[in-house]
Amino acid sequence: MRVPRAARLLLPVLVFAAFLVVLQAWGGRIDWWLPVRTIAVAAAVLVAVRLVPWAALLRRVGPGSRFYAAALYLWMLRHFTSILLAETRRVLLAQRLAAPRRWGRGWFASLASALAAVFARVLVRAERFYAAQLLRGIGR
């Protein structure tokens, strides 16, 4: 059965929501609104990212507009999310090539290292992105 693309995009959020429930259960009290809200916010963001004509929006609100900074910020956020996804894809691909046997020996350790590497890489990219935009005059 083919899983729709949107559902596939939500899969990490569902896993994260399940993880929240497990943590709460471990703590002895489950607030069901927490995972529900997590999924709802992620779904809303996904829909907004897909449906809102961001480029046209950014062009329509010129530098003189009071919404310009907000539009620019959202556009930067969108760009950085794509960097984050690209880095994650690259690291997970490298992990799959290094440990092709899923659940096999070393698979969990390599996955943990890969996820830690994503975090480190994203920090480095964020630092460079921030520095580049600062030098271009954004935030001044």
Place this chain on the structure above:
Amino acid sequence: MTPLLEARELTFGYRKGEPILRGISVRLDAGERLGVAGGNGAGKTTLLWCLLGLLPAEGSIRLFGERVTRKSWRRIGVVFQNPEDQLFMPSILDDAALPLLNRGLAPAEARPRAMEALEVMGLAHEAERPAAELSLGQRKRAALAAALAPEPELLLLDEPTAELDRPSARRLAELLRSTHTACLITSHDLDFLGRTVHRLALLASGRILACGPVAEVLSNGRLLEDAGVL
């Protein structure tokens, strides 16, 4: 004459007691192109970040005769190794116009100037496309156009030929020669530096091994080997 950029005895390390840069001194005058060559991990990018005041180095750095401040960034253009870190707008025309808009220019004035910079880089026909849809060579040129659009007095480029093929690197060298803007270029590409810069400094283990006219430095094979670039 006051140099555009002057750094004296720069020392910097990410960890205490492990300096990446050790007593670096560089000077760049108006209209001059200076190359900094070194192998991987020599400290080229770190040096660039320190010169820009993005990393807190010991020693003194003067940009346009003054201490480095956010105000001095208005007069410089920077091209990072990865164009994705710089270009993020809906089109490369918007990206080239952004620094102009941030300097207070009206869109009607900023966009033609941005278009002019893209034309110089041979990218006018791609102006409405986002950087993500362009080849790496085109993205590098777009980043250069965005840096050149505000007509900076000083241009700093970090590994501009990394991941570029030979013809693209040669074209980039021609473009930089034609701008007449003072440049500081870090690279390990000796062929590119030989075509582009007037003076070359060799950086190894955080120290300047040699600095002089590019032909003179490039003719010393022993020195290049010591610097890890040959």
